[in-house]
Amino acid sequence: MMASPxxxxxxxxxxxxxxxxxxxxxxPSPAQAPAARADPLPSWNEGAPKKAILDFVKRxxxxxxxxxxxxxxxxxxxxxxxxxxxxxxxxxxxxxxWQLQKRVAKDxxxxxxxxxxxxxxxxxxxxxxxxxxxxxxxxxxxxxxxxDEQFDQEVREFFQxxxxxxxxxxxxxxxxxxxxxxxxxxxxxxxxxxxxxxGGIDFMRAVSQQMYGIPPEQVIGSSLKKEFKDxxxxxxxxxxxxxxxxxxxxxxxxxxDLHIGRRPVLAAGNERSGGDIAMLEYSQxxxxxxxxxxxxxxxxxxxxxxxxxxxxxxxxxxxHGWTVVSIQKDWKTVFx
Amino acid sequence: MMASPxxxxxxxxxxxxxxxxxxxxxxPSPAQAPAARADPLPSWNEGAPKKAILDFVKRxxxxxxxxxxxxxxxxxxxxxxxxxxxxxxxxxxxxxxWQLQKRVAKDxxxxxxxxxxxxxxxxxxxxxxxxxxxxxxxxxxxxxxxxDEQFDQEVREFFQxxxxxxxxxxxxxxxxxxxxxxxxxxxxxxxxxxxxxxGGIDFMRAVSQQMYGIPPEQVIGSSLKKEFKDxxxxxxxxxxxxxxxxxxxxxxxxxxDLHIGRRPVLAAGNERSGGDIAMLEYSQxxxxxxxxxxxxxxxxxxxxxxxxxxxxxxxxxxxHGWTVVSIQKDWKTVFx
Numbered sequence: 001m002m003a004s005p006x007x008x009x010x011x012x013x014x015x016x017x018x019x020x021x022x023x024x025x026x027x028p029s030p031a032q033a034p035a036a037r038a039d040p041l042p043s044w045n046e047g048a049p050k051k052a053i054l055d056f057v058k059r060x061x062x063x064x065x066x067x068x069x070x071x072x073x074x075x076x077x078x079x080x081x082x083x084x085x086x087x088x089x090x091x092x093x094x095x096x097x098w099q100l101q102k103r104v105a106k107d108x109x110x111x112x113x114x115x116x117x118x119x120x121x122x123x124x125x126x127x128x129x130x131x132x133x134x135x136x137x138x139x140x141x142x143x144x145x146x147x148d149e150q151f152d153q154e155v156r157e158f159f160q161x162x163x164x165x166x167x168x169x170x171x172x173x174x175x176x177x178x179x180x181x182x183x184x185x186x187x188x189x190x191x192x193x194x195x196x197x198x199g200g201i202d203f204m205r206a207v208s209q210q211m212y213g214i215p216p217e218q219v220i221g222s223s224l225k226k227e228f229k230d231x232x233x234x235x236x237x238x239x240x241x242x243x244x245x246x247x248x249x250x251x252x253x254x255x256x257d258l259h260i261g262r263r264p265v266l267a268a269g270n271e272r273s274g275g276d277i278a279m280l281e282y283s284q285x286x287x288x289x290x291x292x293x294x295x296x297x298x299x300x301x302x303x304x305x306x307x308x309x310x311x312x313x314x315x316x317x318x319x320h321g322w323t324v325v326s327i328q329k330d331w332k333t334v335f336x
Numbered sequence: 337m338m339a340s341p342x343x344x345x346x347x348x349x350x351x352x353x354x355x356x357x358x359x360x361x362x363x364p365s366p367a368q369a370p371a372a373r374a375d376p377l378p379s380w381n382e383g384a385p386k387k388a389i390l391d392f393v394k395r396x397x398x399x400x401x402x403x404x405x406x407x408x409x410x411x412x413x414x415x416x417x418x419x420x421x422x423x424x425x426x427x428x429x430x431x432x433x434w435q436l437q438k439r440v441a442k443d444x445x446x447x448x449x450x451x452x453x454x455x456x457x458x459x460x461x462x463x464x465x466x467x468x469x470x471x472x473x474x475x476x477x478x479x480x481x482x483x484d485e486q487f488d489q490e491v492r493e494f495f496q497x498x499x500x501x502x503x504x505x506x507x508x509x510x511x512x513x514x515x516x517x518x519x520x521x522x523x524x525x526x527x528x529x530x531x532x533x534x535g536g537i538d539f540m541r542a543v544s545q546q547m548y549g550i551p552p553e554q555v556i557g558s559s560l561k562k563e564f565k566d567x568x569x570x571x572x573x574x575x576x577x578x579x580x581x582x583x584x585x586x587x588x589x590x591x592x593d594l595h596i597g598r599r600p601v602l603a604a605g606n607e608r609s610g611g612d613i614a615m616l617e618y619s620q621x622x623x624x625x626x627x628x629x630x631x632x633x634x635x636x637x638x639x640x641x642x643x644x645x646x647x648x649x650x651x652x653x654x655x656h657g658w659t660v661v662s663i664q665k666d667w668k669t670v671f672x
Contacts, residue, residue: 072551148593192553205597215408216597217528223594228586228614235614235621237593250564257484257573258559259595261541261552278564278571285571 040185043178043333049293049325053182056291060265061189067289071190075264077220077256077279078179080197080204082270083295084212085174088304089165092203095158099142113137140241143224147236148202155206167335175211178331179268183212186266194264196220196256198248198275220259222247248275253282263290270295271313272306280322292322299328302335376521379514379669385629385661389518392627396601397525403625407526411600413556413592413615414515416533416540418606419631420548421510424640425501428539431494435478449473476577479560483572484538491542503671511547514667515604519548522602530600532556532592534584534611556595558583584611589618599626606631607649608642616658628658635664638671 044050059067060074081087100119104110111117115134118126127134143151159172167174183193193214195204201221208214223244226237247255256264256279267283269276271294280292294317297306308314317324327334380386395403396410417423436455440446447453451470454462463470479487495508503510519529529550531540537557544550559580562573583591592600592615603619605612607630616628630653633642644650653660663670 072545075553201594201597209408217411217595219597226590226593228589228618235589235617237589237618253564253571253573254562257562258537259553261537261555281571282564282573 040188041178041181043181043331045330045332047330049323049330052291052323053185053293056266056289057186057189060289069265069288073262073265074186074189074191075194075260075262076183076186076191076266076268077194077196077260077264077283078183078267079269079276079279080195080199080221082272082297083268083276084176084179084195085171086164086167086176086303087272088306090199091171092199094162094165094171095155095203096138096142098158098162099154100138103141110141116141136241139224139243143200144239144241146239147231148226148239149236151202151239152206155203159207172207172211174335176331177333177336180212180336182268183214187213191266192218194218194220194256194260196247196252196279198222198246201247220247220252220255250278252276252279256282265289266291266293268293268295269313270297271308271311272297274308274312274316277313277316280316281320284320284322292317292320293325294322295325296327298326299331299334301328302331303327376524377514377517379517379667381666381668383666385659385666388627388659389521389629392602392625393522393525396625405601405624409598409601410522410525410527411530411596411598412519412522412527412602412604413530413532413596413600413619414519414603415605415612415615416531416535416557418608418633419604419612420512420515420531421507422500422503422512422639423608424642426535427507428535430498430501430507431491431539432474432478434494434498435490436474439477446477452477472577475560475579479536480575480577482575483567484562484575485572487538487575488542491539495543508543508547510671512667513669513672516548516672518604519550523549527602528554530554530556530592530596532583532588532615534558534582537583556583556588556591586614588612588615592618601625602627602629604629604631605649606633607644607647608633610644610648610652613649613652616652617656620656620658628653628656629661630658631661632663634662635667635670637664638667639663 041050041053059065060069062068078084081090085091097119100116104116104120111120115127115130115137117123118130118134119138146154159170163170164174186193193212195208195212195214195218197204197220199221201219201223204221205216205219208216208219225240225242225244227240229236229238245251245255252275263286264279264283265286265288267276267280267290269280276294280294283290283292294313296314297304299305314324316322377386377389395401396405398404414420417426421427433455436452440452440456447456451463451466451473454466454470455474482490495506499506500510522529529548531544531548531550531554533540533556535557537555537559540557541552541555544552544555561576561578561580563576565572565574581587581591588611599622600619601622601624603612603616603626605616612630616630619626619628630649632650633640635641650660652658661667
């Protein structure tokens, strides 16, 4: 857990390649008939998780209820990869590869660098052997040495052109429909919805409003160090090849506190690597009612099926009484 | 500018003592008759700054105007010390001394520490001679080694009991009335108002809603490192005696980007130490209209009069075309 920032950045780059290698097949489910208008969560099957959500929102928003929470405290935080959209592959990993391919096309000499070649070949073993220095090199080539505006333009271009390798559609069409309904339902009930993800903050900010209705100021993510400087008479933020915070595990509560200054009354994450356990614990530690959701990826037919070797997240959910959402059982529809 | 974090933390503690020594006398102005209801800024005298503000808000909020800014982009960021409330003394400095006195009363042996004695005596020279180690000791004794909840309770207790040494009223009554009117006017026109200050983020968050209508999630400030841990079965954030970000000068735009992800369309700061120049430049560098305000402390009668030796902030305002607000000329009322 106390790995150096560069090691953690290394894992953040290596993992997408691992996921690319481990990609499972899936087919999206057919479109469903529209549900009754009164149901705010039509893509959720009737079951314990749906009931728990509806009951919680009713209890905390009904004036006079013993569980009433004033609107200004209704903060909900959501992980992104595996909670709001799929992570097979981790979409930002696909973005990094896309950036590399573009840069190599412009400057073929880049491919001489072992790290670049390994990444383009999907050769995780060589990349790991090349070590931290190699990963930092990739990081510098793709994420850094740009202004924020240049990086944002590149992210938008990626989302306009790239498609999911298995599902065959632009990534912007892959928000989990049940979770989008949940976000909209919460906001209709006075909640402010945030993302707290290990993904890059600027990467997510380019599409979070469009896909989830979550504006940039409500996105918390991993960052790199930036420098305020003058460029041709205009002030810019320059992205430096130095990792800032990696917003995962125990860092999530710290960054939620930094950005929001309140404990979330609702927190949602998923199992894959125990990355959301601390955020859900932090939410549950608030004075007063709260709800924690853990998405379990058990549907290899419509989405992707994967489990933790040690089941840490599911064990924590059981021990703490969190609501586990089975994609297979609880989601009538997965993708729009 | 490239001082170590501990040096900067040292300055952050030393400066309040300097201000206490340099405190000037002032008397609040008498209450004014209520202005015409149509005027959203009744505490502002008619003049160029008031006109610039009203004109700007009208231009950017009128549909069809060439300067129209969509509501979601209407971000306004305000410095706190010297922009929203007075900084003679820096109120957080008074808080640190109050905390020290409380701790010494509980444990008189603390006063044996030279740094503690120097701080309690207002002896800035000894404190400076004692160096970084001494300042870090003060920092650890007052701000750290507490949970967030414990620190927040202490801040609230301070604000309930302490009074300004010259003005004789609780600090919570010292928001600048013209600036509170400006905040309310902006919000009535779809702006989201933020604080970006060098002050401690958790210190300000305890009163920002009550004094300015600015909720915790819209406060950006200096921070210390925190650790997520379990305390008796409940998850807490533990405040560590290690400075995080000092949110001043060129760090302000970086943190505004981290927290908000948008350039402010309106930014307000003040002259004292050039701390807001970068924030105002960052605002002005946006694509499209923007407004920058610089408060000039030139009213020794009703507030406090102080100037920079090199006039860096006023010079930047002149060079960049920012709107300079003269407390003496432009504010009909200073305090409520």
